[in-house]
Amino acid sequence: EPEVTQTPSHQVTQMGQEVILRCVPISNHLYFYWYRQILGQKVEFLVSFYNNEISEKSEIFDDQFSVERPDGSNFTLKIRSTKLEDSAMYFCASSEIPGQGNSPLHFGNGTRLTVT
Amino acid sequence: AQSVTQLDSHVSVSEGTPVLLRCNYSSSYSPSLFWYVQHPNKGLQLLLKYTSAATLVKGINGFEAEFKKSETSFHLTKPSAHMSDAAEYFCVVIGLNTGGFKTIFGAGTRLFVKA
Incomplete structure (x- = not known):
């Protein structure tokens, strides 16, 4: 069964550094999402992406965050200048039609x- | 607007006994409802989905859920718990909002299974 793959599984970075989290969605899916889960807390929506543009974003998704689909397969989340409170598990998701x-x-x- | 309430943050059962994880929702539109499971240090796996067909939905690993519109509930059940069922369970609703369809997560219920 096709699956969404994310790399790396773990990323350690210093405060203020830029990080890029990578995702390969399921190939025939058109909608892409990033969620995050701070340790011990609920899953939070960050952003959804369709047709090469952001379709919706949450209050968490401020100017430090950006998303990109640089080619036909990858979907990336960039955090420009990381803060301690950005420490979390970041989940990528995809769907055919929301x-x-x-x-x-x-x-x-x-x-x-x-x-x- | 949509919302999802998982009524228990923690549920503890003994192995071999039934599991009940409760979920209530509100939606101004006929929602789609899902249960996801998250094992420690793992991603979110789809357990089952309600798509306005049969109200009793069977999922993987022996889980099932019943959609009750009159009670706005979508509780997850399993007749007999197994140690491997210990995980966090999320009830999720997709409903129509002013900005389009939104996916809303419940806060999660952590299931503990005792030997």
């Missing part, structure tokens, strides 16, 4: 980001 029950989100295994 809002339809037969098109659920498929999640990757996540990237654990630790900012020191």
